[in-house]
Amino acid sequence: MTEQATGVSHGGSSPARRDGSAPTKVGIMGGTFDPVHHGHLVAASEVAHLFGLDEVVFVPTGQPWQKDLDKVTPSEDRYLMTVIATAENPQFRVDRIEIDRSGPTYTLDTLRQMRATYGPEVDLYFITGADALGAILSWHNVDELFDLAHFVGCNRPGHHLSDTGLPEGKVSLVEVPALAISSSECRERVRKGEPIWYLVPDGIVRYINKTGLYLES
Ligand code: ATP
Ligand code: MG
Numbered sequence: 001m002t003e004q005a006t007g008v009s010h011g012g013s014s015p016a017r018r019d020g021s022a023p024t025k026v027g028i029m030g031g032t033f034d035p036v037h038h039g040h041l042v043a044a045s046e047v048a049h050l051f052g053l054d055e056v057v058f059v060p061t062g063q064p065w066q067k068d069l070d071k072v073t074p075s076e077d078r079y080l081m082t083v084i085a086t087a088e089n090p091q092f093r094v095d096r097i098e099i100d101r102s103g104p105t106y107t108l109d110t111l112r113q114m115r116a117t118y119g120p121e122v123d124l125y126f127i128t129g130a131d132a133l134g135a136i137l138s139w140h141n142v143d144e145l146f147d148l149a150h151f152v153g154c155n156r157p158g159h160h161l162s163d164t165g166l167p168e169g170k171v172s173l174v175e176v177p178a179l180a181i182s183s184s185e186c187r188e189r190v191r192k193g194e195p196i197w198y199l200v201p202d203g204i205v206r207y208i209n210k211t212g213l214y215l216e217s
Contacts, residue, residue, distance in 0.1 A: 023054035027125045028114060028149065030059045030098075030107060030132075032183065034073045035208065036085040037200045039129075039181040043154045046176040047127045048091055051152070056127070057114075058082050058094045065104040066135070073213060075099045084203040108141050111148040124149035130161035133171070146170040190214035 017023055029044045036058075044056045060078045072078075079099050086092035097113055098105045107126075114124060126149040128136065133153035136142065145151070151171040153161055157180035163173055186196050191214055197205055208214060 017054065023118075023122065025051060025053045025123045025125065026114075026118060027051070027053045027056035027127050027152075028059060028111070029056055029127045030061065030110065032064055032072060033058070033060045033078045033082045034183050035078070035186055035200055035204050035213070036082050037179075037181045037183060037186055037204075038198075039156070039179040041085060041201070042179055043129065043176050044092065044127060045089075047125065047152050047154065047174060050174055051125055053091070053125060055091050055093060058086055058092060059098055059110060060094070060096075062098040062101055062105040063103070065106065077207075077211065077213060081204050081207055084207060085201045087203075107136070108145055108148075111145060115148050125152050126150070127152050127154065129154050129156040130159040131156060134159070134161055137166075142167075187214045191216070 027044065027047055029040065031040060033040065040058075044058070047053065048056050060075065060082050062075055064072060076099075079094065079096060082094045086094055098110055101109065111124070111126065118124065126145075128151065130153055133151065136145065136151070139145070146167055153171060153173045154176045155161070155174075155178060157178050161173060163171075166173075181199050186199055189196050189199075190208060196208070200208075
Protein backbone atom coordinates (compact mmCIF):
# COMPACT_ATOMS: atom_id res chain seq x y z
CA MET A 1 0.00 0.00 0.00
CA THR A 2 1.16 3.51 -0.66
CA GLU A 3 1.61 6.08 2.09
CA GLN A 4 -1.44 7.92 0.78
CA ALA A 5 -3.58 4.81 0.92
CA THR A 6 -2.66 4.13 4.53
CA GLY A 7 -2.94 7.76 5.55
CA VAL A 8 0.33 7.31 7.38
CA SER A 9 3.42 9.17 6.31
CA HIS A 10 6.93 8.15 7.18
CA GLY A 11 8.43 11.48 6.22
CA GLY A 12 10.51 12.17 3.14
CA SER A 13 8.96 13.67 0.03
CA SER A 14 6.08 16.12 0.09
CA PRO A 15 2.84 14.12 0.47
CA ALA A 16 0.45 14.10 -2.51
CA ARG A 17 -3.32 13.86 -2.14
CA ARG A 18 -5.50 11.05 -3.49
CA ASP A 19 -6.28 13.05 -6.66
CA GLY A 20 -2.53 13.46 -7.27
CA SER A 21 -2.43 17.16 -6.44
CA ALA A 22 -0.10 18.54 -3.80
CA PRO A 23 -1.77 20.18 -0.78
CA THR A 24 -1.44 23.96 -0.52
CA LYS A 25 -2.87 24.54 2.96
CA VAL A 26 -1.82 22.11 5.64
CA GLY A 27 -2.77 22.02 9.31
CA ILE A 28 -0.43 20.56 11.89
CA MET A 29 -1.98 19.29 15.10
CA GLY A 30 0.74 18.51 17.61
CA GLY A 31 0.03 16.76 20.88
CA THR A 32 0.94 14.05 23.31
CA PHE A 33 -2.36 12.33 22.46
CA ASP A 34 -2.22 10.22 25.63
CA PRO A 35 -4.94 9.33 24.61
CA VAL A 36 -6.33 11.26 21.62
CA HIS A 37 -9.89 12.44 22.39
CA HIS A 38 -12.82 14.20 20.73
CA GLY A 39 -11.57 17.64 21.82
CA HIS A 40 -8.50 17.14 19.58
CA LEU A 41 -10.58 15.85 16.67
CA VAL A 42 -13.19 18.61 16.84
CA ALA A 43 -10.49 21.32 17.00
CA ALA A 44 -8.71 19.86 13.95
CA SER A 45 -11.93 19.45 12.00
CA GLU A 46 -13.18 22.95 12.78
CA VAL A 47 -9.89 24.66 11.93
CA ALA A 48 -9.74 22.68 8.65
CA HIS A 49 -13.22 24.01 7.86
CA LEU A 50 -12.56 27.61 8.92
CA PHE A 51 -9.28 27.94 7.00
CA GLY A 52 -10.12 25.70 4.01
CA LEU A 53 -7.24 23.32 4.77
CA ASP A 54 -6.48 20.46 2.38
CA GLU A 55 -5.37 18.22 5.21
CA VAL A 56 -4.51 18.11 8.89
CA VAL A 57 -1.43 16.19 9.95
CA PHE A 58 -1.52 14.86 13.50
CA VAL A 59 1.97 14.76 15.00
CA PRO A 60 2.24 12.76 18.23
CA THR A 61 5.18 13.93 20.32
CA GLY A 62 8.21 11.74 20.93
CA GLN A 63 9.53 12.64 24.37
CA PRO A 64 7.77 15.86 25.38
CA TRP A 65 10.33 18.04 27.15
CA GLN A 66 7.60 19.62 29.28
CA LYS A 67 6.19 16.35 30.63
CA ASP A 68 7.63 13.81 33.05
CA LEU A 69 8.93 10.97 30.83
CA ASP A 70 7.96 8.19 33.24
CA LYS A 71 4.35 9.33 33.14
CA VAL A 72 3.99 9.43 29.36
CA THR A 73 2.68 6.32 27.59
CA PRO A 74 5.11 4.70 25.11
CA SER A 75 5.08 6.59 21.84
CA GLU A 76 4.00 3.59 19.73
CA ASP A 77 0.76 3.28 21.73
CA ARG A 78 0.05 7.00 21.39
CA TYR A 79 0.89 6.85 17.69
CA LEU A 80 -1.37 3.83 17.06
CA MET A 81 -4.26 5.43 18.94
CA THR A 82 -3.88 8.56 16.83
CA VAL A 83 -3.95 6.46 13.65
CA ILE A 84 -7.06 4.61 14.84
CA ALA A 85 -8.86 7.86 15.75
CA THR A 86 -8.12 9.59 12.45
CA ALA A 87 -8.31 6.63 10.05
CA GLU A 88 -11.83 7.29 8.78
CA ASN A 89 -11.27 10.95 7.88
CA PRO A 90 -9.65 11.35 4.45
CA GLN A 91 -8.48 14.86 5.43
CA PHE A 92 -6.56 13.61 8.45
CA ARG A 93 -3.25 11.77 8.52
CA VAL A 94 -0.62 10.97 11.13
CA ASP A 95 3.08 11.67 10.86
CA ARG A 96 5.79 9.82 12.82
CA ILE A 97 8.23 12.71 12.44
CA GLU A 98 8.52 13.37 16.21
CA ILE A 99 8.25 9.74 17.28
CA ASP A 100 11.15 8.75 15.05
CA ARG A 101 13.41 11.67 15.98
CA SER A 102 15.64 10.81 18.92
CA GLY A 103 15.95 13.04 21.96
CA PRO A 104 13.39 15.44 23.39
CA THR A 105 10.73 16.79 21.07
CA TYR A 106 10.88 20.45 20.08
CA THR A 107 8.12 21.99 17.99
CA LEU A 108 10.70 24.18 16.25
CA ASP A 109 12.51 21.11 14.84
CA THR A 110 9.18 19.71 13.64
CA LEU A 111 8.12 22.89 11.89
CA ARG A 112 11.53 23.25 10.23
CA GLN A 113 11.27 19.64 9.01
CA MET A 114 7.67 20.12 7.80
CA ARG A 115 8.64 23.33 5.99
CA ALA A 116 11.53 21.49 4.29
CA THR A 117 9.21 18.62 3.32
CA TYR A 118 6.39 20.74 1.94
CA GLY A 119 8.49 23.54 0.43
CA PRO A 120 8.07 27.31 0.70
CA GLU A 121 4.79 27.57 -1.25
CA VAL A 122 2.58 25.62 1.15
CA ASP A 123 0.75 27.49 3.93
CA LEU A 124 1.30 25.71 7.24
CA TYR A 125 -1.18 26.22 10.09
CA PHE A 126 -0.08 25.05 13.52
CA ILE A 127 -3.22 24.21 15.53
CA THR A 128 -3.17 24.48 19.32
CA GLY A 129 -5.54 24.80 22.21
CA ALA A 130 -5.52 28.00 24.29
CA ASP A 131 -3.36 26.40 27.00
CA ALA A 132 -0.69 25.21 24.58
CA LEU A 133 -0.63 28.48 22.67
CA GLY A 134 -0.19 30.41 25.92
CA ALA A 135 2.84 28.26 26.72
CA ILE A 136 4.33 28.60 23.22
CA LEU A 137 4.18 32.39 23.45
CA SER A 138 6.68 32.22 26.30
CA TRP A 139 9.29 30.22 24.36
CA HIS A 140 12.49 32.03 23.45
CA ASN A 141 12.48 31.01 19.76
CA VAL A 142 8.92 32.16 19.16
CA ASP A 143 9.81 34.51 16.28
CA GLU A 144 11.19 31.70 14.15
CA LEU A 145 8.17 29.53 14.97
CA PHE A 146 5.83 32.25 13.74
CA ASP A 147 7.85 32.61 10.52
CA LEU A 148 7.53 28.90 9.80
CA ALA A 149 3.76 28.59 10.27
CA HIS A 150 0.62 30.54 11.00
CA PHE A 151 -0.57 29.70 14.51
CA VAL A 152 -4.22 28.99 15.26
CA GLY A 153 -5.32 29.09 18.89
CA CYS A 154 -8.59 27.33 19.71
CA ASN A 155 -10.71 28.07 22.76
CA ARG A 156 -10.66 25.31 25.34
CA PRO A 157 -12.93 25.09 28.39
CA GLY A 158 -11.02 26.14 31.49
CA HIS A 159 -8.31 27.99 29.56
CA HIS A 160 -8.65 31.59 28.55
CA LEU A 161 -6.52 33.30 25.95
CA SER A 162 -6.82 36.98 25.15
CA ASP A 163 -5.53 38.52 21.95
CA THR A 164 -3.53 41.19 23.71
CA GLY A 165 0.19 40.90 23.09
CA LEU A 166 -0.16 38.45 20.20
CA PRO A 167 2.21 39.17 17.30
CA GLU A 168 0.28 40.91 14.53
CA GLY A 169 -0.86 38.67 11.67
CA LYS A 170 0.92 35.59 13.00
CA VAL A 171 -1.75 34.12 15.25
CA SER A 172 -5.50 33.64 14.78
CA LEU A 173 -7.81 32.91 17.68
CA VAL A 174 -10.84 30.85 16.67
CA GLU A 175 -13.93 29.50 18.39
CA VAL A 176 -14.38 25.75 18.07
CA PRO A 177 -17.27 23.79 19.58
CA ALA A 178 -16.24 23.59 23.24
CA LEU A 179 -15.61 20.10 24.60
CA ALA A 180 -14.44 19.93 28.20
CA ILE A 181 -12.33 16.81 27.67
CA SER A 182 -8.67 16.31 28.51
CA SER A 183 -6.38 13.33 28.14
CA SER A 184 -5.46 13.59 31.85
CA GLU A 185 -9.11 13.22 32.79
CA CYS A 186 -9.53 10.25 30.42
CA ARG A 187 -6.51 8.53 32.02
CA GLU A 188 -7.84 9.22 35.48
CA ARG A 189 -11.28 7.87 34.59
CA VAL A 190 -9.78 4.62 33.24
CA ARG A 191 -7.70 4.26 36.41
CA LYS A 192 -10.83 4.66 38.54
CA GLY A 193 -12.87 2.26 36.39
CA GLU A 194 -15.10 5.03 35.03
CA PRO A 195 -16.28 4.94 31.40
CA ILE A 196 -14.63 6.98 28.68
CA TRP A 197 -17.16 6.01 25.99
CA TYR A 198 -18.07 9.06 23.88
CA LEU A 199 -15.19 11.13 25.27
CA VAL A 200 -12.85 9.33 22.85
CA PRO A 201 -13.59 7.42 19.60
CA ASP A 202 -14.90 3.88 20.11
CA GLY A 203 -11.70 2.37 18.70
CA ILE A 204 -9.70 4.16 21.40
CA VAL A 205 -11.87 2.72 24.18
CA ARG A 206 -11.28 -0.73 22.70
CA TYR A 207 -7.53 -0.17 22.29
CA ILE A 208 -7.23 0.96 25.91
CA ASN A 209 -9.26 -2.05 27.11
CA LYS A 210 -7.20 -4.42 25.00
CA THR A 211 -3.82 -3.10 26.15
CA GLY A 212 -4.67 -2.30 29.75
CA LEU A 213 -3.31 1.23 29.39
CA TYR A 214 -3.92 3.69 32.23
CA LEU A 215 -4.99 1.09 34.80
CA GLU A 216 -2.11 2.15 37.04
CA SER A 217 -0.44 5.51 37.37
P1 ATP B 1 -3.11 16.30 28.94
O1 ATP B 1 -4.29 16.44 29.85
O2 ATP B 1 -2.36 15.01 29.09
O3 ATP B 1 -2.21 17.51 28.89
P2 ATP B 1 -4.59 17.22 26.62
O4 ATP B 1 -6.02 16.84 26.67
O5 ATP B 1 -4.21 18.62 27.00
O6 ATP B 1 -3.74 16.16 27.45
P3 ATP B 1 -2.61 17.26 24.57
O7 ATP B 1 -2.15 16.06 23.79
O8 ATP B 1 -1.74 17.81 25.64
O9 ATP B 1 -4.06 16.88 25.18
O10 ATP B 1 -3.06 18.42 23.59
C1 ATP B 1 -2.71 18.51 22.22
C2 ATP B 1 -3.29 19.82 21.67
O11 ATP B 1 -4.72 19.78 21.68
C3 ATP B 1 -2.92 21.05 22.53
O12 ATP B 1 -2.72 22.15 21.65
C4 ATP B 1 -4.14 21.26 23.39
O13 ATP B 1 -4.29 22.60 23.80
C5 ATP B 1 -5.26 20.86 22.40
N1 ATP B 1 -6.45 20.39 23.09
C6 ATP B 1 -6.51 19.37 23.98
N2 ATP B 1 -7.78 19.18 24.41
C7 ATP B 1 -8.53 20.13 23.80
C8 ATP B 1 -9.93 20.47 23.87
N3 ATP B 1 -10.78 19.79 24.65
N4 ATP B 1 -10.36 21.51 23.10
C9 ATP B 1 -9.49 22.20 22.31
N5 ATP B 1 -8.17 21.92 22.20
C10 ATP B 1 -7.69 20.91 22.94
MG1 MG C 1 -2.27 19.15 27.48
